[in-house]
Amino acid sequence: MEFLDLEASDYESALRQARSTYGNAVRIHTRKDFTKGTTLSKHKRCRITFYLVDQKPLPVEQQSEKAAAFDAEACLQELLASNDVPHALHASARDRVLVGKAGHTQTEVEVGLLQYLFEGVQFEDEIVARFAVFVGAAGVGKTTSLIKTALYLRARKARKVALLTLDANRIGSLGQIRQFTREFALPLFEASSFKALAALMPELDAYDHVLVDTCAFSAKDGEQKKLQDALLAILCAQECSTYLVVGAPSKESDLSAQLQHFSDHRLKAVICTKLDETSGIGNLLAFARQSALPLLFLTDGRTIPDDFTIASASYLMTHLKGFSLDLSQFFPAN
């Protein structure tokens, strides 16, 4: 299959341009939103990667044969597989989508599956609490997302934001967050003891939001984990929300294991990273529904601050594969 790229000012324009050249044969593979230009004159761009499906018109008699021969079951199975929907859900998806009558059309199958996939998936678009703690497995993208979130709150919401790391004992991670905060001129506070945290509290009062970076300790790091949990308890006695950061390429069972692992924290919402590295979002949607936690932010690349967006059904739909419908019509872009 050949993939084509096209860049425009936004997703809708890119899609329109692709359609004006290739008609309804266009199927979106991935979408990338980014900004171009210098600090003084930045403008938003969107690059779509798409492929074409065979749209040769059939003679009228073949068209009706084809319509009669449309295999709804096979179509559904293909969509479930190409979007990495967990196998455990295939039977319930089939029951929901193909229920009621024989001879479903392709549109009915696709609309039914969309409804099934997004049913119960909740979204949130704001950080309200003063302390926002990011927890999640090592390497999932907590620190990177923390910086992107801080820049988003500062630039788009005009909030006064500081970063606080409780990960101050590990030289590598401390170096990384110091470098980022220097580069983006964000205030950074470091605390790895009660005394240090207590001393910082009056200064932290000056900020609308303090975003808190943590370290993912395993069971064998018992003492360090206890200390971090105790420091977090001090913050959570204040106005505090905890966000679980997960990676989109993980299987639904691994995502659920992460949820279990961090269940001691009262989780407010999920931030999902690495959408650019996943082959399908079925696992993520299944997890979002099953966890009953809203999705807050999504990231789809390493670039700070560009590869970051507020979670929405319209954005996630651009990561679905194999649909013939124009998915942009289902959920207008934010």
Ligand SMILES: Nc1nc2c(ncn2[C@@H]2O[C@H](COP(=O)(O)OP(=O)(O)O)[C@@H](O)[C@H]2O)c(=O)[nH]1
């Ligand atoms: N491809 C991709 N890489 C990411 C994304 N977010 C973070 N990363 C990379 O993942 C690695 C670990 O990120 P980091 O923020 O240090 O993870 P942490 O250990 O959870 O704090 C780094 O190399 C990041 O550049 C993303 O959305 N997409």
Ligand SMILES: [Mg+2]
């Ligand atoms: Mg980190």
